[in-house]
Amino acid sequence: MPLFSVVKEPHAPAQTELVAAGSATLQSVAEPPELAALIDYCRTGDKQAFRAIFIQHREHVARVVYRMLGPSADLEDLIQEVFVQVFRSLKDFKAESKFSTWLHRVTVNVVLMHRRHAKSRPVFDVLPLLDSADEQRPKADEEFARHERIAAFYRLLNRLTEKKRTVFILHEIEGLSPTEIASTVNAPALTVRTRLFYARRELALLLKEEPYLAHLTAQHLDSAKELL
Amino acid sequence: MTDPSLELRGVRKVVDEVKAAEPPPIRWAVLESELFAELEGQLPADPVRSPKRTHAALLWAFAAAAIVVLGLAGQSALKRAGNLAAPVESSSVNDRTWTKSHVKSTETRAGDHFVASHSDITIHDARLGTWTLFLGGEATLLKQAPLVLQLAQGELRAEITPGLQPDSFVVQAAQTRVAVKGTIFRVHRQPDRVHVDVERGTVSVSSLGAGRQAFELRAPASGDFALDASTGRVWEPNPTEWVNGARAKTAPMPAPALAARRVARANLARETLPTTLSLDQVGAGVDSLIRIASTCLSETVASNGQLSLTFVTQARLSVSAEGELSELELTPPLLPKASECLRQRTRSLNFGSSQKGAELFRRLEIEVSPREPAH
Numbered sequence: 001m002p003l004f005s006v007v008k009e010p011h012a013p014a015q016t017e018l019v020a021a022g023s024a025t026l027q028s029v030a031e032p033p034e035l036a037a038l039i040d041y042c043r044t045g046d047k048q049a050f051r052a053i054f055i056q057h058r059e060h061v062a063r064v065v066y067r068m069l070g071p072s073a074d075l076e077d078l079i080q081e082v083f084v085q086v087f088r089s090l091k092d093f094k095a096e097s098k099f100s101t102w103l104h105r106v107t108v109n110v111v112l113m114h115r116r117h118a119k120s121r122p123v124f125d126v127l128p129l130l131d132s133a134d135e136q137r138p139k140a141d142e143e144f145a146r147h148e149r150i151a152a153f154y155r156l157l158n159r160l161t162e163k164k165r166t167v168f169i170l171h172e173i174e175g176l177s178p179t180e181i182a183s184t185v186n187a188p189a190l191t192v193r194t195r196l197f198y199a200r201r202e203l204a205l206l207l208k209e210e211p212y213l214a215h216l217t218a219q220h221l222d223s224a225k226e227l228l
Numbered sequence: 229m230t231d232p233s234l235e236l237r238g239v240r241k242v243v244d245e246v247k248a249a250e251p252p253p254i255r256w257a258v259l260e261s262e263l264f265a266e267l268e269g270q271l272p273a274d275p276v277r278s279p280k281r282t283h284a285a286l287l288w289a290f291a292a293a294a295i296v297v298l299g300l301a302g303q304s305a306l307k308r309a310g311n312l313a314a315p316v317e318s319s320s321v322n323d324r325t326w327t328k329s330h331v332k333s334t335e336t337r338a339g340d341h342f343v344a345s346h347s348d349i350t351i352h353d354a355r356l357g358t359w360t361l362f363l364g365g366e367a368t369l370l371k372q373a374p375l376v377l378q379l380a381q382g383e384l385r386a387e388i389t390p391g392l393q394p395d396s397f398v399v400q401a402a403q404t405r406v407a408v409k410g411t412i413f414r415v416h417r418q419p420d421r422v423h424v425d426v427e428r429g430t431v432s433v434s435s436l437g438a439g440r441q442a443f444e445l446r447a448p449a450s451g452d453f454a455l456d457a458s459t460g461r462v463w464e465p466n467p468t469e470w471v472n473g474a475r476a477k478t479a480p481m482p483a484p485a486l487a488a489r490r491v492a493r494a495n496l497a498r499e500t501l502p503t504t505l506s507l508d509q510v511g512a513g514v515d516s517l518i519r520i521a522s523t524c525l526s527e528t529v530a531s532n533g534q535l536s537l538t539f540v541t542q543a544r545l546s547v548s549a550e551g552e553l554s555e556l557e558l559t560p561p562l563l564p565k566a567s568e569c570l571r572q573r574t575r576s577l578n579f580g581s582s583q584k585g586a587e588l589f590r591r592l593e594i595e596v597s598p599r600e601p602a603h
Contacts, residue, residue, distance in 0.1 A: 047267070051264070058256065058259075063250070066250075066251035066252075067246060067247065067249070070246075075251060075254070076255065076259050079259060080259055080266070083263050084263065084267065087267055144589070146245055147589070149245060150242065150245055150246055152242075153242045172243055173243065211540065213242065
């Protein structure tokens with residue numbers, strides 16, 4: 001039994017589509033006619049068509065970047081970079097997987113590339129600047145606590161090595177299978193599983209050092225004792 | 229030893245929260261603008277021009293038809309400009325638009341648009357100097373050498389390297405042409421007039437026309453000019469009113485106008501501030517706060533002179549637009565004496581000015597170093 005299993009949600013589009021992407025048989029995947037037409041127009045350099053694709057998919061890209069990166073001031077820059085890469089690579093999109101699957105993979109790769117490059121830069125261990133009017137208001141207690149837990153969780157993840165962090169996020173949060181992760185990170189599936197094992201183990205040890213998460217661990221330990 | 233699976237299950241809740249979390253609000257309009265500006269250089273030409281582009285092209289064509297001239301500087305007294313330069317045509321207008329805040333002149337080419345949609349745009353040229361298009365401004369680079377800018381709207385400030393040839397930096401606004409040499413100046417294109425402030429050096433303002441003459445402004449000076457620069461008013465220590473380039477009468481700058489300009493400048497200064505604090509400003513401010521808190525704790529916490537303590541607390545900070553720390557809440561709080569000390573000593577703490585100020589949440593780790601034993 002895995003230490004940390006994530007319930008697969010059958011309606012989650014990213015997961016469903018990634019299964020299709022991982023299939024061995026590469027067949028042309030039919031897109032909705034509107035999207036197929038937009039993609040064709042984009043390949044001819046139609047800006048309005050690309051704008052339409054941007055508007056349709058930007059929320060999804062933002063969520064993926066946010067989940068992979070955590071609270072960060074680079075969020076908007078990376079979303080922009082994803083769409084720049086999409087535009088540059090659209091001519092190579094062979095429709096062997098769904099467009100949304102391909103877009104998800106481009107997004108993941110852009111974030112991974114960004115983190116690889118960021119390793120040589122100084123890291124600010126701070127929360128991102130809250131610059132919208134809504135964000136500047138004091139948060140409700142529970143919302144604030146949730147915000148802090150998420151920030152603390154990413155602080156923990158950032159203490160893992162980059163390779164372990166990557167496989168943990170791709171598997172536990174993005175829901176990719178070890179085989180899919182293996183193709184993304186160019187490593188054998190067995191290596192991915194090994195990294196996942198050590199990532200979970202290290203994370204379990206690090207939990208005690210993070211004040212915003214330690215109490216969660218304590219709660220579960222208490223529950224376990226009660227059951228015993 | 230505790231079963232790690234139990235500990236990890238404690239994080240399960242957070243993982244679920246992360247998976248369900250929505251990203252913070254994204255400035256989609258700005259992002260879209262920057263994205264397409266970046267793609268402009270990569271996208272093939274539009275098969276069909278969008279109405280917006282057509283409108284812009286008409287605007288630039290109109291601007292090209294505008295005839296304005298002049299370029300003289302560095303002289304001692306007001307004089308007429310005899311060497312009237314030809315207006316620069318805008319035929320080189322392209323689809324490339326810059327919106328990012330800092331641009332190197334080597335990246336630009338004739339025809340580039342500059343749209344300060346979300347921040348000022350500063351362009352640095354190693355030879356010429358620096359010019360800044362303020363937030364809300366739009367300009368087009370008509371020519372690179374000499375540099376000619378068409379200011380479609382808004383305001384720009386130029387700081388030009390002294391010693392250049394006349395006409396090496398020219399701003400066209402409507403039918404007004406502002407030419408400079410070794411000067412710091414601002415040009416503000418308003419709906420019904422063009423306002424020029426000269427902070428250092430000399431600029432000449434003129435409409436081309438047949439034999440129209442130039443106004444010349446020597447710092448410190450300001451001038452309001454009709455869009456075709458046929459009439460204008462120049463404020464200098466020895467104020468002079470000009471009509472069609474001819475000295476008309478002396479007129480002291482009216483007091484209400486002075487007050488209005490001060491207000492306008494104050495508003496302008498606020499508008500040109502960043503919307504909120506930068507990461508560097510926040511980092512520096514929080515570092516100072518931690519240093520002050522550490523000092524306060526060291527002074528109030530009893531220590532045996534050997535122990536180093538680390539106090540971890542969650543801080544909520546409200547920073548005003550002026551950069552002052554208007555509110556500070558620590559959870560858990562410091563000791564009462566240390567809190568009072570912190571309150572007193574953070575009065576002078578300043579994070580830097582911004583338009584909106586900021587409300588920040590930070591986790592502070594305050595180290596308390598052992599004090600030297602008192603002798």
